[in-house]
Structures are given as structure tokens and as C-alpha cells.
Amino acid sequence: MKPELGVCYYPEHWPEAMWADDAASMVETGLAWVRIGEFGWSRMEPQPGDLQFEWLDSAIETLGTAGLKVVLGTPTTTPPRWMLDKHPDMLAVDAQGNPRKFGSRRHYCFSHKGYIDECVRIAQIMGKRYGRNPHVAAWQIDNEYGCHDTTISYSPSALLAFRYWLMDQYGTIGDLNEAWGNVFWSMEYNDFDQIELPNLTVTEPNPAHVLAFRRFSSDQVVAFNKAQVDVLRTHIDAPLLHNYMGRVLDFDHFEVGADLDIATWDSYPIGFLSDRLEASEEHKTAFLQQGDPDMQAFHHDLYRAVGRGRCWVMELQPGPVNWAPYNPAPLPGMVRLWSLEAVAHGAEVVSYFRWRQAPFAQEQMHAGLLTPDNRAAPALPEVRQTAEDLANLGEVHQTTAQVAILFDYASDWAWTTQPQGAGFDYFRLIFSAYQALRRAGLSVDFITANDAAKRQYKLVLGPGIATLDRDVERHLKDRSDLTVLGPRSGAITRDFQIPKQGRPGLNCLDCNVDMVETLPPDVERAVEGGGAGKHWIDRLSGTAQDLLSFADKTPALKGADGFWYLAGFPDTDLWDRIVAMAAQDTGIPLHPMPAGLRRRETTDYEFLINYNAEPVDWNGHTIKGCDVAILKRNPPGQS
Amino acid sequence: MKPELGVCYYPEHWPEAMWADDAASMVETGLAWVRIGEFGWSRMEPQPGDLQFEWLDSAIETLGTAGLKVVLGTPTTTPPRWMLDKHPDMLAVDAQGNPRKFGSRRHYCFSHKGYIDECVRIAQIMGKRYGRNPHVAAWQIDNEYGCHDTTISYSPSALLAFRYWLMDQYGTIGDLNEAWGNVFWSMEYNDFDQIELPNLTVTEPNPAHVLAFRRFSSDQVVAFNKAQVDVLRTHIDAPLLHNYMGRVLDFDHFEVGADLDIATWDSYPIGFLSDRLEASEEHKTAFLQQGDPDMQAFHHDLYRAVGRGRCWVMELQPGPVNWAPYNPAPLPGMVRLWSLEAVAHGAEVVSYFRWRQAPFAQEQMHAGLLTPDNRAAPALPEVRQTAEDLANLGEVHQTTAQVAILFDYASDWAWTTQPQGAGFDYFRLIFSAYQALRRAGLSVDFITANDAAKRQYKLVLGPGIATLDRDVERHLKDRSDLTVLGPRSGAITRDFQIPKQGRPGLNCLDCNVDMVETLPPDVERAVEGGGAGKHWIDRLSGTAQDLLSFADKTPALKGADGFWYLAGFPDTDLWDRIVAMAAQDTGIPLHPMPAGLRRRETTDYEFLINYNAEPVDWNGHTIKGCDVAILKRNPPGQS
Amino acid sequence: MKPELGVCYYPEHWPEAMWADDAASMVETGLAWVRIGEFGWSRMEPQPGDLQFEWLDSAIETLGTAGLKVVLGTPTTTPPRWMLDKHPDMLAVDAQGNPRKFGSRRHYCFSHKGYIDECVRIAQIMGKRYGRNPHVAAWQIDNEYGCHDTTISYSPSALLAFRYWLMDQYGTIGDLNEAWGNVFWSMEYNDFDQIELPNLTVTEPNPAHVLAFRRFSSDQVVAFNKAQVDVLRTHIDAPLLHNYMGRVLDFDHFEVGADLDIATWDSYPIGFLSDRLEASEEHKTAFLQQGDPDMQAFHHDLYRAVGRGRCWVMELQPGPVNWAPYNPAPLPGMVRLWSLEAVAHGAEVVSYFRWRQAPFAQEQMHAGLLTPDNRAAPALPEVRQTAEDLANLGEVHQTTAQVAILFDYASDWAWTTQPQGAGFDYFRLIFSAYQALRRAGLSVDFITANDAAKRQYKLVLGPGIATLDRDVERHLKDRSDLTVLGPRSGAITRDFQIPKQGRPGLNCLDCNVDMVETLPPDVERAVEGGGAGKHWIDRLSGTAQDLLSFADKTPALKGADGFWYLAGFPDTDLWDRIVAMAAQDTGIPLHPMPAGLRRRETTDYEFLINYNAEPVDWNGHTIKGCDVAILKRNPPGQS
Secondary structure: OOOEEEOOOOHHHOHHHHHHHHHHHHHHHHHOEEEEEOHHHHHHOOOOOOOHHHHHHHHHHHHHOOOOOOEEEEOOOOOOOHHHOOOOOOOOOOOOOOOOEEOOOOOOOOHHHHHHHHHHHHHHHHOOOOOOOOEEEEEEOOOOOOOOOOOOOOOHHHHHHHHHHHHHHOOHHHHHHHHOOOOOOHHHOHHHHHHOOOEEEEEOOOOHHHHHHHHHHHHHHHHHHHHHHHHHHOOOOOEEEEEEEOOEEEEEEEHHOOOOOOEHHHHHOOHHHHHOOOOHHHHHHHHHOOOOOOHHHHHHHHHHHHHHOEEEEEEEEEEEEEOOOOOOOOOOOOHHHHHHHHOOOEEEEEEEOOOEOOOOOOOOOOOOEHHHHHOOOHHHHHHHHHHHHHHHHOOOOOOOOEEEOOOOOHHHHHHHHHOOOOOOOOOHHHHHHHHHHOOOOOEEEEEOOHHOOOOOOOEEEEEEEEOOOOOHHHHHHHHHHHHOOOOOOOOOOOOOOOOOOOOOOOOOOOOEEEEEEOOOOHHHHHEOOOEEEEEEEEEEEEEEEEEEEEEOOEEEEEEEEEEEEEEEEEEEHHHHHHHHHHHHHHOOOOOOOOOOOOEEEEOOEEEEEEOOOEEEEEOOOOOOOOOOEEEEEOOOOOO | OOOEEEOOOEEEHOOHHHHHHHHHHHHOOOOEEEEEEOOOOOHOOOOOOOOOOOOHHHHHHHHHHOOOOOOEEEOOOOOOOOHHHHOOOOOOOOOOOOOEEOOOOOOOOOOHHHHHHHHHHHHHHHHHHHHOOEEEEEEEEEOOOOOOOOOOOOOHHHHHHHHHHHHHHHHHHHHHHHHHHHOOHHHHOOOHHOOOOOOOOOOOOOHHHHHHHHHHHHHHHHHHHHHHHHHHHHOOOEEEEEEEEEOOOOOOHHHHOOOOEEEEEEEOOOOOOOOOOOOOOHHHHHHOOOOOOOOOHHHHHHHHHHOOOOOEEEEOOOOOOOOOOOOOOOOOOHHHHHHHHHHOOOEEEEEEEOOOOOOOOOOOOOOOOOOOOOOOHHHHHHHHHHHHHHHHHOOOOOOOOOOOEHHHHHHHHHHHHHHOOOOOOOHHHHHHHHHHHOOOOOEEEEEHHHHHHHOOOOEEEEEEOOOOOHHHHHHHHHHHOOEEEEOOOOOOOOOOOOOOOOOOOOOOOOOOOEEEEEEOOOOEEEEOOOOEEEEEEEEEEOOEEEEEOOOOEEEEEEEEEEEEEEOOOHHHHHHHHHHHEEEEEHHHOOOOOOOOOEEEOOOEEEEEEEEEOOOEEEEEEOOOOOOOEEEEOOOOOOO | OOEEEEEEEOOOOOOOOHHHHHHHHHHHHHEEEEEEOOHHHHHHHHHEEEEOHHHHHHHHHHHOOOOOOOHHHHHOOOOOOOHHOOOOOOOOOOOOOEEEEEOOOOOOOOOHHHHHHHHHHHHHHHHHOOOOOOOOOEOOOOOOOOOOOOOOOOHHHHHHHHHHHHHHHHHOHHHHHHHOOOHHHHHHOOOOOHHHOOOEOOOOOOHHHHHHHHHHHHHHHHHHHHHHHHHHOOOOOOOOEEEEEEEEOOOOOHHHOOOOEEEEEEEEEHHHHHHHHOOOEEEHHHOOOOOOOOOHHOHHHHHHHOOOEEEEEEEEOOOOOOOOOOOOOOOOOOHHHHHHHHHHEEEEEEEEOOOOOOOOOOOOOOOOEEEEOOOOOOOHHHHHHHHHHHHHOOOOOOOOEEEEOOOOHHHHHHHHHOOOOOOOHHHHHHHHHHHHHHHHOOOEEEEEEHHOOOOOOOOEEOOOOOOOOOHHHHHHHOOOOEEEEEEOOOOOOOOOOOOOOOOOOOOOOOOOOEEEEOOOOOEEEEOOOOOOEEEOOOOOOOOOOOEEEEEOOEEEEEEEEOOEOOOOEOOOHHHHHHHHHHHHHHOOOOOOOOOEEEEEEEEEEEEEEEEEOOOOOOEEEEEEEEEEEEOOOOOOOOO
16 A cells, blocks of 8 residues: 545635635645535535536546545535524434524534435435445545534434433333343333433532433444445445544544544544643643644554544644644644654545635634645745655555554443542543553554454553453453453443443452442552552453562552453553563563654554654664654564 | 440341341440431332331331331432333423433422422321331431432422412512612513523622522422421320431431431541642541541531530441542541540431442442451440440530620622632631631531521620511620620621622621722631631721731721621631630630641530641640540530 | 712612702712612612602702712613513523522513513603703613623523524525534524524533624623613613723724714723733732822723713722722822823813712712711722812813724724734733833823724724724725734734635734734743743734744744734833834824823823832822823923
8 A cells, every 4th residue: 555645625615716726736746636515415415305516527527637535524514504404303412401503513412313315315425426435435424523522412303312212222211121131220210201311410410320321322423424424435436534533532443443444533632632632741842843743643553443444534734723722832843743643543545624724614723734825834945855655665464463542432431420539430441551552662553352363462451441241251251361441341231330240240250349449540559569550440350460569569560361350540650560461471672762753664664753853863763853764674574 | 325336237238137137236336326217118119009117117127126216208309210100200300401320319300299298198108107107216207308418309299388488487589679670781570580591691699699599499398398297296205316428518407306306417537628629639538537636516516506515426327438539548546536525426326328238229339337249347345345434434515605706698699699709719718717716616506597696605606697677686795705706707698789888787886898809719808817708808897896907908807895706718827816805805725736636525524626637745745646535624614 | 071979879868858968968078960860770669660760859959059060870780680580581591501590689680571571661750850951961871781791691581582683694505604614614504593602501602603792692781781772862862871890891882883873881900900900919019009100090091982972980999899809098199090081091080989978788888978877988089179170270181192903892892802922812912002102101092993993093002903904904904104013913814714815914004913822921932132022922924024023033023014913922121112113104293101100191181190109200290199290281282
């Protein structure tokens, strides 16, 4: 696979007279792909039934003729205003009970049948018209599911659908009461029609109720997407994709991805550091204009799994954005660095957002490759350079890593529902594990519980995985040399009960959670020999060996052959110790990395990616600040 | 009175086959009491009118036969879901106007007549069935009034009841306008039906309006409770009680308590420190696993007054809870310490919450004496030890203290309504006074303004008491050697006006408040000789002697024979000076205590309670960390 | 103009028997003016149509006969409760969709036609009755427009009016779509009736939509005021005025002021410092009892422009207020200082709020000149002293300053709508420029873009002015020696689009914004030679000379003859450098001031105003703490 570059473009924003020049400039810059259409419904159908596709025909023809491959988007993320006249109740409803009004985007409830029919209708029209168009080489469905907290809706449509979903899950109301433990606080229902959505309760609702609603809400996204997939497949051979966002965990991306061909995502490294990553002020200042050194790689690796090996970056930040609390510019070199890093992690296409900065509306302060008055923005020459670099690089092939992280969206829903301690967060826990592996210079894969039956790794980390059934335990034992679980792994059933067999309830490891403590952020429990547990402490008993102990001699890590259980949320030092112990146990060679330098292996290359502004020396190489060194690897097996 | 132990138990959560073993284990552990039933309505009456008490009959029989005394709860804190089908408008409404929905607990408005009738009905049914049951030795009505901010409701039922309440209080709308000063900002009403609840106003509503609503809201709790009291009294001779919460001041506990026989409360020392106590980070860290050294004693002393001498702990924390921001475990010894401390302060029964940790629903992470899979949790051996200690201790009798704090719930409502400065809070002020007395090693009683006519103390502290009428002043003068008032004492009338006679408006002390200042938390006013005023400064004039002065020579404490008035909210040093001066003035011997060590005298014993993790030496004794030393007192009068 | 003193008085709050004594005491204190009536509607008209003006006749007669000039207020800020029975939908609606209820003040929506008619009715009645009354020497309309965030309302009345306003502004829906860029995200409308108010959207609404709503909301205030102006003018010759608040920018005060004769404002120096000014804790502590040294002067200078040269202080803080987070007392001398400072900046009248502290309702803790029980409060002797000082001072005449700040309310609406970086705020930017000029000892005028055509200054500062049209640029070039623009000047069109000619898009300066960065508060960009840019950085290109550069050699200040453009939000040091450079360029003499000392020139006097508690030496004079030195100026031109 030779990686290529692309860009997002909105012909409807510019006079048709500019399109041909834009297309020629894109090609001249080294771009091969262009995405269009995903916000264009009001121009495709200005009034109900009044279809106006001539402009889109022309845009595709102009772009395609210039040599560009088109990704065509279905415009269902932005229904036009007239849609609300047809379906006044199609809006999502927030937790306070207010409809989330028209005037921006994503103004629909995933459970509204009428709107889903409209989406199928427009997808059908587009599939028929462009399904065999030679310039349309891929299709994007909708845009950024879940963005702006839109997965969850407390609308009447959602309530109705939730009741049917519950009937389907539980069969009888008695079974539901039993599964949820509704005898507690006399919460028992006599009928499914008495069940409401779990908002605005006096104090916290039953976590089983909330988790069911979270599962349902995710399922609604899957079903919404699949409705368009089904109709498009009848007209289209080109791959179908969706562009996911960063650190959105409200729906199960694996399940949406199972219906699609490629997983793409929208990578805004500087925006994400400012907006959605916990880190010290020092860290945020050090990487203010570069982004966090692990955040992008994390999502590349995660979405490569979601795409079953096929992934793109659909939108890459080319300059300051408009939506984070603070919006500084990337340091020179960073746009190229992010692009090459994406390629190192398997991106087939890296596409920038957007071609030319729009002079109007919400994103007018979001930089593009060109300024609003059509001059080159700082990123343009970097993109041209990147295109040349990729041409020199040739094909890039992914290998299977030696280490995998077990990832589960439902665990985030569970622990968000009942964190038990304010510092406990599934993403933070998983991300801290990922960072530890990356500090050790390891390439990482993500796997689901289902993958455990099919994939083989030397080491699997599964911290915080909410539910662990016996099959998954057996597969992990069969396929992996070592699985490290805990803290809070196997802690609940699918219905949010403590398992009858106890926590974590493993067959192969005699280790029980007797008590759980959560701690304020400034309190930690030191581990003998170095490092500490934070936030969450499982008090363990059982006959499994104590591999590490807290200062009070209670176990910090217990283990038997092939399974370890970790008692606390590790700080940096403890993670490093655990990774080192696990590597030694499984024979994985480590490559400790300096701060801000990261490493990724492909079949033929070793990428050394320097997020620091200053140069770094490592292993005989000097990597310049904001730069990537790409080394030819030794023949496989010798690294 | 020989203190006893108990536990809270939910037979409806467990198979009936387990009950007899549970009962035997309770007895074996040394427990004498068991509370059941208070959340069980959906099992007592699964459908409207479908009464199912056989399980409860059996549970009482099993527990009672094993030798346990049962506290039986009316289940009105958790109406079943079908109740809402009968009374759709029974829910409380929050300040934003949203109904507070079904799905947790306490989902009712205290003013809803239909629901009150349902509560009377179920109480009547239970009273008839179990009123003479020999195993039922006490009755609890409802559960934790006011918990989850449920005292105040902005529902239509509350609005209607409030208008009738106002008619009853004021007679004519003209009198109400006059009392509230509604001429200000043209807020005058022509009719009671124009009055609305004081939420969602453009800017702050008239404090007289808010205070009236707070008084009304408290009265509704009293009436709600009394409706069940009245019906139960016709069937029952056993004592009636309610379990209050910690730092809940939204209703007048003295008034609820007047209709009951015993005041009990739910003591969660570690949860309260994390969740509802202002303290420095250092303090919170030092006592993270012990709780604040004064918080429990404060509530024991307060609720002993509410119970007119009779008090219990109905729920005591036996391990990590689930509801505070952070939930660490008690240090070894603390469960026993809290138990013995409760006894020292007069608790007749100390009951733990709960017997076995529930594996489902909201509180599944709340530790019990047993784990969900029926193993002993860490607290169990401590409880057994405590039972032995109590057996050795024998009877414990309370004495009247030399010092009392004048406590008034309505003062909290007043100062919450109009704090005037962000740092001013009635509980904090009272608690700081209590802490000062405890640092001096004194045992403390709480009294109401009504008690002033009946009880005799060497010293009474009445900081922040909003309204002081002439009778109370006279009683204090007659009965107490010294009363210390201020800051903000006697500052308003019952209708939230500045008194015509000025503030504090005393007959016996020529001391006037000319001006009031409130200060940011980092600004204080030094007092000559040590200590400082914070938050609130009354600028005083008058002929009474200046006992202390601020650095600018304005009075910090003025006094005459038997009455002192304090100008500012004292810091720790100033409180210590005032207590020392008052003790000298009244001849009370002080016993200065080291940090974390507290002292409580009963008729026969001196309890020394060490909240520190480390041992403390005091007065020739070494008290181990997290331990209690119980010394035989010298004959009365010689300590 | 000989400056005079006044006071706010509420005869309806006190027995009529007290009025004559009050009036005599006012005169004795040295007060010449008394404001009454603005909250009195419920006494003027207790029931609909039941007019009761005898008490007001009597009050005016009593006060006037005593020698006081009366400012009579229309009471439309506090419609009585019965008004809501007539117009149930007259309330404003908050952004969450809740009506803002009766029970305090300002409970009306500016767009409600029925209520506007009621206001015209009562104004007409009062105008007829008192229009020629010899004692009524000025009229105030309503009270503190915009206070309590009341400019913006999301009511049905506002929605309807907004649609008509948009039709009027844009003519066709196509033109509106084009002007707003609604093609973005398919936000195009088919009809004006589809447009809703820009609240509760899924993510941020189109900034063009919001800015239009903000312009509309301001216009509604102007229209509301003008309705009363029009009817009063038919009966009255006395000047009409309104009392504005501090740091309220939600409506265009220049446009309201254009219909009135005098601009007055309500000055609460200590309340404002606590409640609505960003400053370091050190600064807030240093000036806790004095107020910020520039905040009052800023508003005097701004409202002098709003009043086209005529301004008053209608309400001046005489002691602790009740509404700020903390409410300390003014240091001795400050009430006099604030009064004399106001006079130095052009106030014709300084009026205190209020005569006697009210013992009831919301403001019972707001100090007056007298205590509630009718004793002298600390401010009274200071006011008497001030009256003597003014008598000695004689006439005070304002001069035109050499320096002006270009001020534009709509720029605040624009940048509030889309700040782009959390630290960017129009008021803060303008205030920082004002502070820099004041540190240099300069007197300052404020001008609007319209004024640029008429007024001549050596130096005009226009940072952050959102829209700059070609005419304004030409006028500035013609009339001013030097105009300093940037950052974010000329950055958008009136419809919130980036101008087609680029930013700032000037004819006379070749300087373009290529990119914009916003920075966290702890990050700054150093400027070579000293100072730094913060919050907002415009990346500039163009042929204009680089007058200052950032450390990375990008331009920090570019300039040509008569126009400079500044790239970043300056810190204190950078502002000082720019002021020094501009002063040198234009020949303005500077008078660098010590911290807390400020200077103001009038035709005959130089006022030196010391906000510090301690004395300050300056230029051969010692100014005591909290004091004002008033020096006779040398003949004009020699200072």
C-alpha cells in the first residue's frame, strides 16, 4: 500500500469558476484524494423533493478530470431546516429535557424513524446517481457520529425505542427487575411502559438502568449507520467509511466499523491537547504547538483495529483551529510529522481539513491550506514536502505487534456510570497503559474481547475491562503468553452486578477483590521498590503469588502462570516497572525512549518521531525537533 | 442504659434460605438490634392494593426468634413505580422547574396530599399487623428526610400549600406586604394567589419571601412525619424514631424530633469528610481514613438534644462507601473508635450499615460487614471486639455539660438566603465554636432558644443566631452565667427585617452594629493580642466595655456582666482566646487537647478518643492511634 | 458648571412624617439634588388604573420646598405584580427557556409590545402631572437597563420581533443566507419564519446569527427607551437621563444616549472590583477597600462621551453594598475621593445611593448615608466635607484630551460571540489600553467610529474594533496624527464574515493577517526589547515597516505614516512601550505615574488622585492616602 494524501473541499462554498483552478492546485500540491458533499444537503435538495444535483455532478467531474479521487459524503449530519417542518420531533433532547435546536449541525436523534427514512432516501438517490461514477472512489456516511455529545438523547423517540430494546433484551419485566436488582429501593417495574430514561432522577439512577441505556444508545448509532450502508451497498462497490473523532467513546466503534470497509478519523493534535486530555500544565505548555506525543498514535492504532487493518486520517489539522479553549499554531514541521506518523501507524490516506479557510460561519477561524483570500497558508509547503517524502518512501506495510491492549467501549460506559472515585476514568487508565508501552519503544495493537479468540500476542494488557467471561479468559490463556488485568477488571456483569463468583472471578488465578478504595488525586499508595497506586486500589487476597506489594504489605500485583492482576491504577513509575517485568517474563525486547520521542515499526521501516521542539539523540541517531527519522529496518526478527 | 449494637438488613435482597444463618451470625457477632423494611414497599405491595406481607412476617419471626430486636421501617421513602400512575404529580420539582423523576429514592414532594394519604395508609396497615409483635421493638418512619436536597420542592402542590401557609401566617395580604417590605421594588401583592415560589426570579428574590418558603418547607416535613406518627401511635407502644443525616439543615430537626421518641442518625465519618466539610487539604489528608475528629461528636451532641436525651446511631460506616467524591477505607480500629465515641456521647444503640454488601444497584460499592459473596469484610472482627468492649463497659450515663451551644435551624435558612459574604455559613460558624470548645477538652450540650428557659449552663455560645427575642434574652440572663453572642446574632426579625431596635438589640448590653463588612477568605482583621476576625465583621459601638479590639482600635469583643458580643467570625486563635476568657470568667476548668485527640465525660467515665493514626500522650496516658482510652472518673465534682 | 451633590431617596419606604426632616438634613449636608420614584409603580397604581399620586405630589412638594431639585424616575423597571395578570407573557425568557419570574426587578422583555404600551401610558400620566412642576429638574427613564443580564431575552415576543427585524435588515431570505454564509452546514432557510433564536443549538450557532441577535437585542433597548422619551418630550423641558451600570456592554449606550440629554451611571467601586473585574489577587487585596484606580475613571470618560459631554454619577457607593461576593467598607476618605474624581472627569452631579439604609427586602445590607435606625453612617461626614470642597472649587470645565480610544459596543458582542481563545475579551483589551494611557498620566476621551469624522486627536487607539469601513479609515487618517489598531481590528464585516479584502483590510497600510493564534494565559510571546503579546497573536505580513518584532522575528507592530497595527494583546510592559513610542511620534508629553496614583486635567485644574492607602510623592507633591490633590493648572499649553 502506497500512502497518499488528500483534502476536504466544499465546492458549494466557492464560485464554480474557482473549482478547476482549485483542482489543479490540489494535484500540483501532491494530493490524490478530495472529500466533498457531507454538509451539502441544503444545496442537493433546497426544498423537500426539489433535487438539485447538477452542481455536484459538475464538481465531481471537475475534480475527477483533474486526476483526483473523490470521497463522496452522504449529507445526513446536517438535515436542512425544512426537514424540521416535516419532522418537528426529530431533534435530540438534552439531559435537562430541552430539544437541541437547529442552527449548527448533528441536530437529529438517532432513534427517530422518520429521519432515518429520510437518510435512507437521500443515500439511495446519491447511490443511484454516483454509485458507478468512476471518479467516486470511496463513500463517507454522515460525519463524526457522537461529536458534540450527540450519541445520547432523551427524546420521546429514544424513550419509545429504549422500551422496545429492553423487551428484546430481557423478555419479561420480571427478568429485567431481577437483572437490574430493582428490589433495591423498591425500583421494581410492573411493565416496560413504566420505564423512563435515566435522567433527572432525585439521586443517581440504578447503574444497570444507565448502562442499559448506554448500550441502547450505542446500538442506535450502529443501526442508524447500517440503514445507509444497506442501501448504498445495492448501488456501490467502492469502500464505505466513516470519520470518527478523537476520544469519543459513547458508541461502540467496533460495531459501527464492522459494517464499513475502512475506519477513518479526524485528527486535531493541538485542539485535542487543549480540549480533551488531562495532563499537567507543564506538559500542556511543552507540547502546546505539537500536540501530545501519544494521542494521535493511540487513535491510529485503535482505529486500525476498528477498520480491521484499514484506516485513514480523514481530517488532519493544518493550522490553528477554532473550537478548542486556546488555538495556537503548529510549530513548523508538525503538519508533516503528523502525516508521516499516521502513515507509520497504517494510514492509507492522510487528508487535510480543509482546502481553503471559509470566510463565514462557525469555522471561519479554522485554518486551511489556503487563506480565505486564496493565498498559501503556512501548511501548504509542508504538505507539498510530505507528498514528496511519501513518494520517496514507497509502500508501507503493517506488522502485528508483540503487545496488545484489550479495549472495550462498554467499559467506559460502565465506569462513567459509576466511577466510584472522581479520578477513575477508563480512557485515562487505558491511555496510561498505552503511554507506558510507548515509553518502552513498543508498537502496540488494540484488540477486542472477540479478537482474543483469533489473535496471538506475547503480552495483552486489559486494565479496567468491566466484564470478563469465561470464554475470553480461556482464549487469552490459550493465545497469549501473558495477560495483565486489573485494576477493576472483571468487576461487573453485563447487567452491572458484582459477579456471583466474585471479582475478577478468574478460573486460572486465585485472586479476589475483598474491598475497593478510591483516593483523592494527591494521595497515593507507595509500592515497595518504586512506583505507586493512585485513584483506585483493589484490596486483594488469594493464593496467587504476590509479585509486588504496597508499603503496608498488601498485594499490589498478584500473578500466576500467564495471568497477572494489578491492584491499583499505576503511576508512571509503576507502569514502567510492570511493563519491564512483563517484557522480561515474555521475552519482549524494550527500547526505552527519551521524553517526546516515539517509535513505530512497520515491516520495512523504523519511524522515530520527535514531538519535541528540540533535537533528540537516540540509539546513535539525531532526530531534529518536530521531525521524523525513517530508518530501513534490519531483516525481520533481528531488531 | 447499657449500650447495644445493631445492623441494617434487607431480607428482600437475599434468598429466604439465608435468613436464619444471617440472624445467627448477627447474634454471634454481638449484635442485639436489626433494622429492616424501610425500602421494601414494592415487595409489601407489588401492585396497588395487593398486600404481600408474608415475607416480612417470616423475616421478623426468623430474626426475632434468633434473639434480635427488630426496628421496623415504614417504606415511604421509596414509593413503588405504580404510585406514580396513581399520582402523576407527586414528584418534587427542582429549582429549574423539572420534575425529579422516579428511578432512585425520595421521589416525592412533602406537600402532595395524595401521597401523604398513601403513606398514612401503609403505616396503618403495618401498625395493625406488627404493632404488638413482640419482636418489633422500635419503629423508624421513612428514611433520611432531606437527603439529596429533597426538603425543598417547587412543585404545584408546594405552591398551593405555601399560599395557604402564608394566609395562615399573615392573615391579610397587606400584612404580608408590610412584613416582607414589598414596597421595595414594587413587589406588593394584591392577593395571596399572586404569590409564586421564589425560584427563577430575574435577580435574588426578597429574602423575606425565601425565608418564609424555607420555614414552610420545614413545616411540611414536620407535618409529613406527624401524619405517620399519629396513625402509628394508635397501634404501637414501641418507640418511634427517624434516622437523620449529617449536615442536613434544611428542616428543623427539633420540631420533627418533638413528635418522636428517639433521634437517630446516619454516621459516615469518611464520606462526610470528603463530601461535606470545608477543611484544608492537609486536614483532609491527615484524617482521610478516620474522618474529622469533631464531626461525629457534633452530631451526637446535636441529635441528643433533638431526641431530648435519647439518641442512636442508626447507620454507621463499616468500610468504604460509594457516594463521596473519594471513598477510602477506614484505618484499622476506626469502626470500633466511632462506635465507642457514639456511646460516650449518649448513643443507646450503634447500628452498622449494612449486614452484607449488595451486589446490585446504586450501593453495590458500599461495604458491609460481609462481602457480597458472604465472606467477612474487614469491619466484622472490629464489631465483634466492640461488642465485647461494651459488655465490659456496662452502663453509660450522660451528664449535663457546663457549656452549651445555642442552635437554630432557621438561622441557617436565613444566612443561606442572604449570606452577604461568600465565606459566611451558619454551620461553619457553629462548628468552629464547637471545635474550639473541644480543643479545650470540654463536653458540650446543644440547646434551642426554648431550652434557654429551662436549662442552666455556666456558658452559652450563640454565634449567628438570626433572631433573638426579649424572652430568650431574659432567660439566658437568668439561667446562664455568661452568654456570648455575635457575630450576626439578633441581626434580623422573623420576617427578615433589620430589627427596629437595631442589631443585636439587647436590653442588657449597650452594643450596636453600625456597619457590617464581609471579607474575602485571604483577608483577615487582626485582633490585638492574637487571633483575627474573618469573613464577617460587625462594626460595633455602644457603652459596653471593649474586651478585645481590632488592630484599628475598633471593638472586637464588647461585654457587660453576663453578656458578651463578638464582632467577627473568629479564626482558630481568636476562638481559643474567647473560650479561655469565658472559662476564666465562669470558672470552667479547661483541658487543652493535642491535635486529633478528643475528650468526653460521662457520669462514670472519661473517654479519650484518638483520631490520629499515631499514639498521643496526654495527662499521663498514652492513647494508641485510632483507639479510645476509657478511664474511670473520679467522684463527680473532682475532675 | 459648578458640580453639585445629590442623593437617592424612597419616600414610599418611610412615614410621611419623616420626609420634611429628611429633606432638611439633606440640604444641611450640602446636597442639592434628590432622585425619587423609579421603583414606585405599585404605590402610584396599586391596582390597574387606580392612580394614587398624592403621596408623590406631597413628597415632591416637601423636598422641593426644602430647596432640593428633584430627579423624577419613571417606574418601568419594576412593573407591579398585577401587570403580569394583564400580560402573562411579558416576562423575559432565559437561555434555557425558562421565564424569568416576578419577585425582584427588571422582570420584563424589551420586545413585549403590551408592556411597552403600559410604560408609555405611565410615562404620559407622569409627564402630564409633573412635566411643569418647578421642583422636578430632571427625569430618569427606567433604571439600569441591562442589569442582571436583562438585555437578552429568548421569549416568544423577542422571536417574533427578531424575525421582523431580520426582514427589515436583509429584505429577502436569500440575502440573509448569503450574508450569514448559511450554505455552511446546510443552515439555509427557506423563509424568515423558520429562523429561531440562537440558544440551545447542538453546538455553537452561526456567529452571524448570534451577532444579528445581539444587534437586534440592543436595538430593542433603544426602542424601549425611545418610546418613553417621545411621550415625555411632549410634556417636559427638563433634561432626560438614564442611569447606566458599570461594565454592561450588552446594548449600545451611544444609541440610547443619543435620545437622552445626560448620561448618568451608578458607580460601585468596591463592588465592581470584587464582582466584575479580572485582576490578580494581590491587586484585589491592595485595593479591596478603595476599588480599582482606573475603573471609575474609565466609566466617567466613556459615559461623558455617551452623554455628548454631559454626565453624572447617579448612584455612588457610600459604604458596604450587598451584592458583590464580598462587601468590605470603603477606607476613610474614599467616598470623598470617588466624588472629587467624578467631578474631575466631568460629572455635573454626584448622587449617593441611598439616603437611609432600608431595613427590609433585598438591599437591607446596602449601606446608606444614614443607618436604618436613623443614625449617621460613616459616609455622612465625608459627604458634608465633599460639599464644602466643591463649594471651594467652583466651576470645573472639561477640555478635549490629546488621546482618544475608539470604542464600539458591537465589537464586544462580536468577540463574546466568538472569542476564539478563552482569554480574549473586548472590555479587557480596551481597559488595558486605557490603563496604559493612565499610567502615562494622560487624560483620555472616548470616541465612536462616527466621531472620527468630527473630532481631532493626536493619537487614537482602536484595538479590537471588529469592523472598520473605508470612511472611518479615511476620517481617522484625515483627523488624527496617529491611529493604532490591532489586535483583531477590522477582522470581520458587519455580518461576521472575514472581509473580502482581508484583515485588517486598510487602504493606507500594507499589512495583512495571515494567521491567528490564541494562547493560554500562562503562555506569552516575548517582543524584542521588552514586553510580550498574550491571548491573541495576529501573524502579520505586508510591506509596512516592522516597528517591533517578536523573538521569532515575526512582526509585533507594523506601521506607516499615521497608522500602526499591533499583532498581539499587549502585556503591561508592551502597552507602556507602545504608548511611549506613540507619544514620541505625536509629540504628546507623558507624566509617568506611581502605582495607584492617577491624574486628570481640566481647564483650570490638575487632579492627583491617590487610590493607595499610603501617601505618595509625585512631581514635588505629597498626596495623602485616599486623598485628592487639586492643583491650579498653569495657563493652557504650558503643562
